[in-house]
Amino acid sequence: MAAPLLEIQGLKTFFFTRKGVVKAVDGVDLSLNEGETLGLVGESGCGKTVTALSIMRLISEPIGRITEGSINFEGKDLVAATESEMRKIRGNRISMIFQEPMTSLNPVLKVGDQISEAIQLHQDVSKKEAWDRSIEMLRLVGIPSPESRVNEYPHQMSGGMRQRVMIGMALSCHPKLMIADEPTTALDVTIQAQILDLINRLKERVGSAILLITHNLGVVAEVAQYVGVMYAGYIVEYADVITLFKEPRHPYTVGLFQSIPKKKGSAKRERLQAIPGLVPDLLELPKGCKFQDRCSRVFQRCREEAPLLLKLNGSHQVRCWLYE
Amino acid sequence: MEKVEALVELKKNKTAMAGLILICFLLILALIGPWISPHPPLVPDPINRLKGPSWSHPFGTDSLGRDILSRVIYGSRISIIIGLIAVSISLVPGTILGLLSGFYGRKVDEPIMRGMDIMLAFPAILLAIFITAILGPSLLNTMIAVGIVYIPHYARIVRSSVLSLKEQLFVQAVRSLGGSNLRIIFLHIFPNTIPPIIVYATLGMGTAVLQAAALGFLGLGAQPPTPEWGAMLSEGRQYIQNAPHVAAFPGIAIFMLVLGFNLFGDGLRDILDPSLR
Structure with a gap:
């Protein structure tokens, strides 16, 4: 084994x-x-x-x-x-998702920027690429119309959607x-x-x-x-x-x-x-x-x-x- | 989305709008000053000394026969620039100190905040006089002095927001994604501290203008013949009984600018501070 x-x-x-x-x-x-x-x-x-x-x-x-x-x-x-x-x-x-989706995203940054950041922290990709992959992640976690949602701020989303975003962030580098x-x-x-x-x-x-x-x-x-x-x-x-x-x-x-x-x-x-x-x-x-x-x-x-x-x-x- | 909402809120807030109108009025005056002032602000006219308001000199003339309206208009440029530069001088280091102090706590916090406490223990004007006395009287040194005096205020405000922000889950979340402390401080915590900083900086513009005028009044700021409002006020003081307009008009100008910033700052606080809604 x-x-x-x-x-x-x-x-x-x-x-x-x-x-x-x-x-x-x-x-x-x-x-x-x-x-x-x-x-x-x-x-x-x-x-x-x-x-x-x-x-x-x-x-x-x-x-x-x-x-x-x-x-x-x-x-x-x-x-x-x-x-x-x-x-x-x-x-x-190793990545982690937390209990409180309402507070685990930064309220003043767009969700796309937050997912992009997670990607760019570990992978040598351009901002544009990271952004495109953020859209891809949002699609993967089942958020409808990810192209427009990626520009939204956390307060524009429901708790369930924010938890989806968190999961997307956590999985963005395939941990x-x-x-x-x-x-x-x-x-x-x-x-x-x-x-x-x-x-x-x-x-x-x-x-x-x-x-x-x-x-x-x-x-x-x-x-x-x-x-x-x-x-x-x-x-x-x-x-x-x-x-x-x-x-x-x-x-x-x-x-x-x-x-x-x-x-x-x-x-x-x-x-x-x-x-x-x-x-x-x-x-x-x-x-x-x-x-x-x-x-x-x-x-x-x-x-x-x-x-x-x-x-x-x-x-x-x-x-x-x-x-x- | 959010920005549009804030603008709508701003329009509804009468205090903020009144302040904004006052500020805009003086700002426009400062911008188009050279084209609208009826006389050159620095050229003496010994025949027309201390004349009261008239058609050719709507605000009268000062002890050297210079047109007070023109000097007040030119003075608005100086005061607004003083406000902007002085506020930037206090805002940038104050914010950085507050961020570091609040985030790292203990060993970083103690020396920074005790230093700030010492600065706060002096009356603001006394400290400003002290700093200008060391640097020498000039307009630039006035801005530096007023700027330094207010560093602790920004440091404290930023520190207190950081103390609550750093406990938030999103900070933990960034860390769990591999973000470093500096990234967390400047990319994640700092943007959240901007609203209180904006409010305080707006109110601070008024205070800075007032402080600079006070230093000008004491002869430590702008030197003659610069048409600085505080210095003009000080000069007019000697003639207050025979020619009160010499001191009155620059005084009113200071009052309007400071009032404008205070009203606008108060209004902004109502809009940006969700706890007051």
């Missing part, structure tokens, strides 16, 4: 605040092959976005810092890369990896489906791998081949999407599935099961398993020892003492 496109090992990204050290990412291991889609799921504040920003090396220093671990991308350790090396990778080999940080969260449901469909289609065409960050398991089921479930800074369960949906093992993953509303009439109507409690304060993490206070199956060992990522069958891995 060829080496994976992206391999993260033991990644730790901490924020050194006045109140103390926030362990936003506390030992994440991930790997992603070329052309695959990996969904990273978890509730707000579990470290999904920080993981993504760590890969891009966009953690705002000196408050935040990658303290440990390695991020291997195309055989290069990004943690050790210099800023100018990273600038050549960002947008070119090997695209990180999508909750790309559909800020959009309404009908547009969400269109955007997911677009991402899936373009992925095939451009041949990028996708790291999809979301809190929506439905979105994961739609587009991902593999899923990592994150909780309080680390991965608690990792599996291919079918295995994970069929047999979730970690009590947290099980809880996540139980908290999805069931189809009406499919079974007897029952109360929605929520996971009790809140995500622990990242400043005061408990000893042992981080999920212990919310876990229905907690036992003595969970309170004493932090669980390791245990291999089940195939690629399925789980961080829970129940399965040792």
